[in-house]
Amino acid sequence: MKRTKIKDLLASQPAGQSVKAEGWVRTFRNNQFISINDGSTIQNLQAVVELNSIDESLLRRINTGACLAVEGELIASMGKGQAVEVKVKELTILGDCDAEAFPLQLKNRPSLEYLREIAHLRARTNTFGAVMRVRHAMAFGIHKFFNDRGFVYIHTPIITGSDAEGAGAMFRVTTLDENNPQRDEQGHINHKEDFFGKETNLTVSGQLEGETYALALSEIYTFGPTFRAENSNTTRHLAEFWMIEPEMAFYDIHDNMQLATDLLQYLVKYALDNCKEDLEFLNKRSYDEEATKPQDQRSELGLLDRLKFVTENDFQRLSYTEAIDILKNSNPNKKKKFQYLIDEWGVDLQSEHERYLVEKHFKKPVILYNYPKGIKAFYMRQNEDDKTVAAMDVLFPGIGEIIGGSQREERYDRLLNRVQELSLPEKDLWWYLELRKFGSAPHSGFGLGFERLILFVTGMTNIRDVIPFPRFPGNAEF
Ligand code: 4AD
Numbered sequence: 001m002k003r004t005k006i007k008d009l010l011a012s013q014p015a016g017q018s019v020k021a022e023g024w025v026r027t028f029r030n031n032q033f034i035s036i037n038d039g040s041t042i043q044n045l046q047a048v049v050e051l052n053s054i055d056e057s058l059l060r061r062i063n064t065g066a067c068l069a070v071e072g073e074l075i076a077s078m079g080k081g082q083a084v085e086v087k088v089k090e091l092t093i094l095g096d097c098d099a100e101a102f103p104l105q106l107k108n109r110p111s112l113e114y115l116r117e118i119a120h121l122r123a124r125t126n127t128f129g130a131v132m133r134v135r136h137a138m139a140f141g142i143h144k145f146f147n148d149r150g151f152v153y154i155h156t157p158i159i160t161g162s163d164a165e166g167a168g169a170m171f172r173v174t175t176l177d178e179n180n181p182q183r184d185e186q187g188h189i190n191h192k193e194d195f196f197g198k199e200t201n202l203t204v205s206g207q208l209e210g211e212t213y214a215l216a217l218s219e220i221y222t223f224g225p226t227f228r229a230e231n232s233n234t235t236r237h238l239a240e241f242w243m244i245e246p247e248m249a250f251y252d253i254h255d256n257m258q259l260a261t262d263l264l265q266y267l268v269k270y271a272l273d274n275c276k277e278d279l280e281f282l283n284k285r286s287y288d289e290e291a292t293k294p295q296d297q298r299s300e301l302g303l304l305d306r307l308k309f310v311t312e313n314d315f316q317r318l319s320y321t322e323a324i325d326i327l328k329n330s331n332p333n334k335k336k337k338f339q340y341l342i343d344e345w346g347v348d349l350q351s352e353h354e355r356y357l358v359e360k361h362f363k364k365p366v367i368l369y370n371y372p373k374g375i376k377a378f379y380m381r382q383n384e385d386d387k388t389v390a391a392m393d394v395l396f397p398g399i400g401e402i403i404g405g406s407q408r409e410e411r412y413d414r415l416l417n418r419v420q421e422l423s424l425p426e427k428d429l430w431w432y433l434e435l436r437k438f439g440s441a442p443h444s445g446f447g448l449g450f451e452r453l454i455l456f457v458t459g460m461t462n463i464r465d466v467i468p469f470p471r472f473p474g475n476a477e478f
């Protein structure tokens, strides 16, 4: 008999029809009621074994975590909590599970910290099932959003010879013998002998390669893994994370901000429309978690309210200069409550400042633009004031920066100047510079951190819990 997914069984009219379900045991009560989950939905299927109809030795093997196949009749349920159930005719144990050794018992609800240590099993919990289904829906929604607008999905390389952000923090890729690498006359490691004949690393961003395709296909996006070797042990940083990077010819910074707003509002609405059950579960979960915090640290809105809030409110746009004025005169700055005090124009904003603007001052998502050029990447378009660049960051409640982007410097001389000013390796950027020689065009783009989006949409509080196998300093298990 063919298996039906539990999600579909739960949506069927119960008419005593024969069905088969397969999945993992969540609980087994009274030697009679088995609740089974197959990950197709957060809901479990109740399978009812009639007393004495099944061999005692088989019953003893129905432990939490075991994998089962049940066949029987789909009938209306007499019990509370479910509309239908399966009256079991045949039961097969597909995989036993040692109850003593299995770490996911309902009795002792495991902490998220502990679950990270058993990331191979945490997918079997309601929380991780819900988070990963939402994650999937968001990935799908992203492709739908861009496809509907005629953007072309470009696969930019994972291994690159350029450093998009101009910052250190990259993972090297090499096949040289680590104990005995070839060296040149000066004793430096000779990358001419390396696999690619040059130094290479894992990409920190697909942007620069993405720009080449935007300047041919007009509107493109990348969506792939990116890697940062910074030693950031925070709840918002991963060493391996996924990024969505649209890049558009003929867009200025304002068009860019509008696209970022449209994308985020679309995705949050997509989640509300398509992940109802999972979001209701996560809403309750995050409510319970909030309740364990002291009153003054609780978030004012519940998860679902926060999501609706984003779809219903425009994002506040203001310049970096205006933001610095607000922050300078803010209470936490005057009372020296900020860890990093804002004293002068030109300083980089920390997450505490971003969150103050969003959560306390404006109480809505914020887009900051026109940052000092000194704290932003070389490729951003220089403004006429000679001090700022056409950068933009989108800031979200609870998250801080969720998107970073800019209008790009499309003027060859200006870009070359900046590359030289910052002593960037001109020889590695020759192709990027050439784009400005051969039919340059105004263009813009941004990067949306996929896991930061998932954090926001699921209400989870640690980025390590919204990616299947997190990579962070000191951890590459699994
Ligand atoms: O601001 P970032 O570094 O921008 C870029 O990489 C640009 N090249 C993007 C572009 O214009 N095409 O990163 C973009 C976003 C951030 O706003 C943040 O959401 C996320 O990527 N991000 C991280 N997410 C998780 N872990 C990290 N270590 C992250 N670093 C950045």
Ligand code: MG
Binding pocket: 401, 403, 404
């Ligand atoms: Mg940034």
